Amino acid sequence: MSTEVPPPVEPPTTSDVPAASEAPPMPAEPPSVARKRHFSPLLAGLLGLVIGTGGVGGTWAYTASQEPPAPAVFTLTGAFALTEGATRNGDGCIGTGGYDDIAEGTSVTVYDGTGKVAATGNLGKSKYAAGACAFGVSIPDVPKGEKFYQVEVSHRGKIQLSAEEAEAGKLSVTLG
Structure with a gap:
């Protein structure tokens, strides 16, 4: 038997161990699972009001410029x-x-x-x-x-x- 004592194991240095706050990189989400953006209710309401008003105004302008059909x-x-x-x-x-x-x-x-x-x-x-x-x-x-x-x-x-x-x-x- 030997009387030699093995050398003590040194603790790893900080450069060898990843930091606890560092997470391994995650794979990118496929496009079909990408997060959807939702408009705020106020923005959606204003957008609907503008589109609706424009549609009604455009229809009114078109019909106002047309001659009524002549009676038969x-x-x-x-x-x-x-x-x-x-x-x-x-x-x-x-x-x-x-x-x-x-x-x-x-x-x-x-x-x-x-x-x-x-x-x-x-x-x-x-x-x-x-x-x-x-x-x-x-x-x-x-x-x-x-x-x-x-x-x-x-x-x-x-x-x-x-x-x-x-x-x-x-x-x-x-x-x-």
């Missing part, structure tokens, strides 16, 4: 004939006797299906032939969409036309 209308055309009491008047003709309210410019009223006035106009140019007086009729801006229309010349009573007849220019009225 047509021009009712046709003819009116006075077969009694017609007489020449220059290049045209007029009514006489009980028909003296009939002349170029006499009022023509178009009524809708409920009896309301839909459009107004006048008898147009007239032509005398064989004891009768023929007038052109052209009433613009009659609203579409009715099942039928009624037309009255002066105060002589209403005649009824289907919408198809009215829009196709098939007004044909005779008085006398």
Whole structure:
């Protein structure tokens, strides 16, 4: 046996032992596990208010600059004939006797299906032939969409036309 005593073991120096505050490096988190940032409720509310106001304002500006769609209308055309009491008047003709309210410019009223006035106009140019007086009729801006229309010349009573007849220019009225 030997009487030799082994040399004492020296404690490690501080440079050989990692410090307790030093942690080993951690691997980076994958992108799918990265921390999400959350807005504060105040910032989220303000951001929503700004985006909403901008959207409403943009929509308003766009619609304000647009022309409203024109209503669907047509021009009712046709003819009116006075077969009694017609007489020449220059290049045209007029009514006489009980028909003296009939002349170029006499009022023509178009009524809708409920009896309301839909459009107004006048008898147009007239032509005398064989004891009768023929007038052109052209009433613009009659609203579409009715099942039928009624037309009255002066105060002589209403005649009824289907919408198809009215829009196709098939007004044909005779008085006398």
